[in-house]
Amino acid sequence: MKLDILVFGAHPDDAELGAGGTIAKEVSLGKKVGIVDLTRGELGTRGFAEIRDTEAAKAAKILGVEVRENMEFADGFFVNDKKHQLELIKIIRKYRPEIVLCNAVDDRHIDHPKGSKLVSDACFLSGLVKIDTKLEGDENWQEAWRPKQVYHFIQWKNLKPDFVLDVSGFIDKKTEAIMAYSSQFYDPNSNEPETPISSKNFIDSVNYRARDLGRMVGVEHAEGFNVERFVAVDNLDSLI
Numbered sequence: 661m662k663l664d665i666l667v668f669g670a671h672p673d674d675a676e677l678g679a680g681g682t683i684a685k686e687v688s689l690g691k692k693v694g695i696v697d698l699t700r701g702e703l704g705t706r707g708f709a710e711i712r713d714t715e716a717a718k719a720a721k722i723l724g725v726e727v728r729e730n731m732e733f734a735d736g737f738f739v740n741d742k743k744h745q746l747e748l749i750k751i752i753r754k755y756r757p758e759i760v761l762c763n764a765v766d767d768r769h770i771d772h773p774k775g776s777k778l779v780s781d782a783c784f785l786s787g788l789v790k791i792d793t794k795l796e797g798d799e800n801w802q803e804a805w806r807p808k809q810v811y812h813f814i815q816w817k818n819l820k821p822d823f824v825l826d827v828s829g830f831i832d833k834k835t836e837a838i839m840a841y842s843s844q845f846y847d848p849n850s851n852e853p854e855t856p857i858s859s860k861n862f863i864d865s866v867n868y869r870a871r872d873l874g875r876m877v878g879v880e881h882a883e884g885f886n887v888e889r890f891v892a893v894d895n896l897d898s899l900i
């Protein structure tokens with residue numbers, strides 16, 4: 661199945677927190693979107709891998725994505741090496757996305773910038789024809805494929821975006837998808853330990869960042885992204 665957009669996150673919930681509004685909007689525009697989580701988030705203080713699998717599936721359904729896969733890399737310890745790059749090249753060639761979204765280029769959690777660079781490197785390498793890959797159980801060699809653009813969403817740190825996308829009208833769906841991860845986020849009845857992302861302030865901050873980015877460009881809500889190279893526009897009117 662060919663996808664228009666493939667979203668990578670180091671942990672289940674990264675895609676929703678960083679780009680949930682963008683995903684919901686692109687799906688509503690008829691785009692085929694998929695999510696690939698690099699790990700099962702098994703080192704998270706709250707919950708455990710099986711709970712997070714269920715939550716991730718629920719969130720994917722809310723957002724309306726075509727597919728969600730998990731690479732089952734080691735949470736906290738995966739590295740950006742040939743072995744991990746080849747696994748991601750296989751996924752990129754399998755879905756042949758035009759655009760890839762991935763983790764923040766700089767962040768509090770070490771897996772975020774690490775996953776960001778790993779995905780970015782894999783997107784480049786996936787375009788090299790002399791790298792031969794096959795999907796497990798398939799006799800055919802995969803064709804080389806390089807996405808047109810790799811955009812990095814913004815997570816814990818308030819990075820300055822290179823562009824913002826208007827997600828007005830999709831913030832409720834984003835919040836609903838995030839709250840599908842009930843083990844991770846604010847729940848006044850939970851007996852689990854407090855974490856940096858379990859406070860009410862954190863979940864509120866996701867919303868007020870979107871409102872603030874929206875305010876800056878004259879819309880209700882927006883999500884910000886960093887780019888690796890210039891974003892070209894067709895004409896000056898294509899800017900909002």
Ligand SMILES: [Zn+2]
Nearest residue numbers: 670671674769
């Ligand atoms: Zn994360």
